[in-house]
Amino acid sequence: xxxxxxxxxxxxxxxxxxxxxxxxxxxxxxxxxxxxxxxxxxxxxxxxxxxxxxxxxxxxxxxxxxxxxxxxxxxxxxxxxxxxxxxxxxxxxxxxxxxxxxxxxxxxxxxxxxxxxxxxxxxxxxxxxxxxxxxxxxxxxxxxxxxxxxxxxxxxxxxxxxxxxxxxxxxxxxxxxxxxxxxxxxxxxxxxxxxxxxxxxxxxxxxxxxxxxxxxxxxxxxxxxxxxxxxxxxxxxxxxxxxxxxxxxxxxxxxxxxxxxxxxxxxxxxxxxxxxxxxxxxxxxxxx
Amino acid sequence: xxxxxxxxxxxxxxxxxxxxxxxxxxxxxxxxxxxxxxxxxxxxxxxxxxxxxxxxxxxxxxxxxxxxxxxxxxxxxxxxxxxxxxxxxxxxxxxxxxxxxxxxxxxxxxxxxxxxxxxxxxxxxxxxxxxxxxxxxxxxxxxxxxxxxxxxxxxxxxxxxxxxxxxxxxxxxxxxxxxxxxxxxxxxxxxxxxxxxxxxxxxxxxxxxxxxxxxxxxxxxxxxxxxxxxxxxxxxxxxxxxxxxxxxxxxxxxxxxxxxxxxxxxxxxxxxxxxxxxxxxxxxxxxxxxxxxxxxxxxxxxxxxxxxxxxxxxxxxxxxxxxxxxxxxxxxxxxxxxxxxx
Numbered sequence: 001x002x003x004x005x006x007x008x009x010x011x012x013x014x015x016x017x018x019x020x021x022x023x024x025x026x027x028x029x030x031x032x033x034x035x036x037x038x039x040x041x042x043x044x045x046x047x048x049x050x051x052x053x054x055x056x057x058x059x060x061x062x063x064x065x066x067x068x069x070x071x072x073x074x075x076x077x078x079x080x081x082x083x084x085x086x087x088x089x090x091x092x093x094x095x096x097x098x099x100x101x102x103x104x105x106x107x108x109x110x111x112x113x114x115x116x117x118x119x120x121x122x123x124x125x126x127x128x129x130x131x132x133x134x135x136x137x138x139x140x141x142x143x144x145x146x147x148x149x150x151x152x153x154x155x156x157x158x159x160x161x162x163x164x165x166x167x168x169x170x171x172x173x174x175x176x177x178x179x180x181x182x183x184x185x186x187x188x189x190x191x192x193x194x195x196x197x198x199x200x201x202x203x204x205x206x207x208x209x210x211x212x213x214x215x216x217x218x219x220x221x222x223x224x225x226x227x228x229x230x231x232x233x234x235x236x237x238x239x240x241x242x243x244x245x246x247x248x249x250x251x252x253x254x255x256x257x258x259x260x261x262x263x264x265x266x267x268x269x270x271x272x273x274x275x276x277x278x279x280x281x282x283x284x285x286x287x288x
Numbered sequence: 289x290x291x292x293x294x295x296x297x298x299x300x301x302x303x304x305x306x307x308x309x310x311x312x313x314x315x316x317x318x319x320x321x322x323x324x325x326x327x328x329x330x331x332x333x334x335x336x337x338x339x340x341x342x343x344x345x346x347x348x349x350x351x352x353x354x355x356x357x358x359x360x361x362x363x364x365x366x367x368x369x370x371x372x373x374x375x376x377x378x379x380x381x382x383x384x385x386x387x388x389x390x391x392x393x394x395x396x397x398x399x400x401x402x403x404x405x406x407x408x409x410x411x412x413x414x415x416x417x418x419x420x421x422x423x424x425x426x427x428x429x430x431x432x433x434x435x436x437x438x439x440x441x442x443x444x445x446x447x448x449x450x451x452x453x454x455x456x457x458x459x460x461x462x463x464x465x466x467x468x469x470x471x472x473x474x475x476x477x478x479x480x481x482x483x484x485x486x487x488x489x490x491x492x493x494x495x496x497x498x499x500x501x502x503x504x505x506x507x508x509x510x511x512x513x514x515x516x517x518x519x520x521x522x523x524x525x526x527x528x529x530x531x532x533x534x535x536x537x538x539x540x541x542x543x544x545x546x547x548x549x550x551x552x553x554x555x556x557x558x559x560x561x562x563x564x565x566x567x568x569x570x571x572x573x574x575x576x577x578x579x580x581x582x583x584x585x586x587x588x589x590x591x592x593x594x595x596x597x598x599x600x601x602x603x604x605x606x607x608x609x610x611x612x613x614x615x616x617x618x619x620x621x622x623x624x625x626x627x628x629x630x
Contacts (some may be wrong), residue, residue: 013545014378015377015378015380015381016378016380016381016384017380018380018413022413025410025413026410026411028410029406029407029410029411033396033399033403036399037396037398037399038404040398040399058335084419102396105393105395105396105397106390106392106393106395107395107396109390109392109394110394110395110396110408110411111411113358113360113383113388114408114411114412115380115382115383115384115411115412115413116411145562208343261308
């Protein structure tokens with residue numbers, strides 16, 4: 001044995017633990033960094049509105065003439081909550097690109113070698129991206145009067161809560177995908193591949209009832225379906241909707257023949273959020 | 289031995305040994321990547337407040353050793369303790385006590401210098417009340433106070449590197465690890481970085497572990513370990529190492545070299561005749577000069593004293609020169625740094 005090294009006092013060597021307070025402080029800092037970076041890139045702030053606004057007016061007006069009006073309610077009004085959801089979705093999904101950026105420019109290392117848990121870093125990232133997406137989605141609500149959608153304070157609050165839940169789910173999913181993608185080009189390609197199917201199959205753009213069987217299955221597998229339905233429900237609850245309109249422009253989603261309540265949809269979305277967060281933490285690179 | 293019972297995995301400092309003791313200690317530390325034996329059982333220790341340099345060519349195992357000490361790579365064998373904590377079993381405790389500056393840049397260039405530092409302060413649990421004072425202090429140490437609110441994307445490579453060094457010591461680590469801190473920097477910037485590092489040592493009594501393949505940088509260290517093919521081939525202060533490979537050389541140019549050589553030889557000096565000068569070995573070159581001039585017996589035109597360099601030491605121990613490899617490497621590193629900075 002080597003002679004003069006300090007001896008152990010006996011028993012296993014205990015490692016130090018990071019306190020919950022320190023972990024929360026880390027979550028807050030990672031969140032703040034995401035926000036600083038987002039608002040520093042003005043182009044991104046603006047560009048994340050362009051597509052939804054285009055969809056709302058072009059698709060909304062275009063389809064309204066085809067679908068027609070039912071008891072004073074038209075396709076534009078149906079589409080509006082879907083567009084809010086779309087804004088949240090695309091902002092949330094693309095915010096996960098910061099993980100890929102961080103890897104390419106080395107900053108990921110700075111985070112991974114720090115004496116904090118990966119859970120804190122992933123949570124901060126996810127909450128950061130989700131907050132930005134929620135703000136963007138909420139700003140879209142300003143277009144409601146232009147579409148003739150009536151909003152109450154209660155509806156706005158409910159929408160914000162649902163946006164946040166949806167945003168957390170989507171961002172966590174994005175972080176999970178991003179942590180398995182090595183290159184920037186790869187991430188953009190994967191995101192394009194995921195965003196539109198997830199959007200089209202979520203009920204954001206058309207009602208989900210009476211679809212062919214295979215399409216029904218795809219929409220019910222899509223986690224976003226269960227986030228879009230309650231969002232639309234609370235917006236519709238603030239409208240004066242005659243029964244005929246409510247029947248035609250359905251905001252509900254059925255699963256195995258049963259119509260899901262908002263609470264059930266929210267529960268399912270929460271389940272997906274937890275699942276994606278767990279996957280994101282697990283997939284978030286070990287310091288090689 | 290009782291140690292075997294209480295510490296079955298070998299000698300490491302005790303968990304509460306934060307205050308005194310060695311900053312770094314390794315015993316037969318090794319790392320294997322499949323068939324490749326990157327580090328072959330190295331043992332060394334670094335005292336508190338020392339500047340310790342790992343000198344060796346590319347692929348010698350320098351970075352792998354640093355990564356093991358920083359808990360980023362698990363050792364395949366042997367033991368290592370940093371600040372008294374076992375790197376394999378107490379990685380969290382180790383990470384809190386080390387500062388790290390990687391070869392590649394790891395700053396967020398869309399944040400300001402201060403925001404980068406604040407982020408780091410939180411991740412390394414610097415108490416809230418001390419954050420501002422620490423940021424002021426480290427920015428002053430690397431002379432970047434006036435760039436505090438500037439985006440890192442506007443920084444030159446040298447400024448970014450100095451900011452990283454400042455960040456590495458923001459949380460007052462026990463040991464600051466610098467992996468090739470000056471790779472890809474121009475000579476002036478390298479000198480600036482070194483001023484910063486030495487100021488840190490002076491003003492913060494920081495223990496610094498650095499890897500380098502620049503001989504002139506190793507000269508700044510208190511102690512140097514020469515590493516080659518995963519093994520330490522020599523350790524000591526730069527002077528000790530140089531003394532190990534041989535004496536100084538005094539070169540004399542005289543009006544009559546043949547006569548001078550004969551006289552010196554007769555006086556008991558070991559003389560080699562060159563084309564235009566005489567080379568004489570002496571333990572202490574400067575001290576020997578007056579005696580040599582006297583013994584030469586003819587008029588001496590010029591005197592030149594050569595001390596062995598770390599280049600000679602490296603050549604002596606490895607049979608190779610480090611220079612040829614590093615020129616090429618520094619160039620590719622510079623190109624890499626440039627692309628990484630967009």
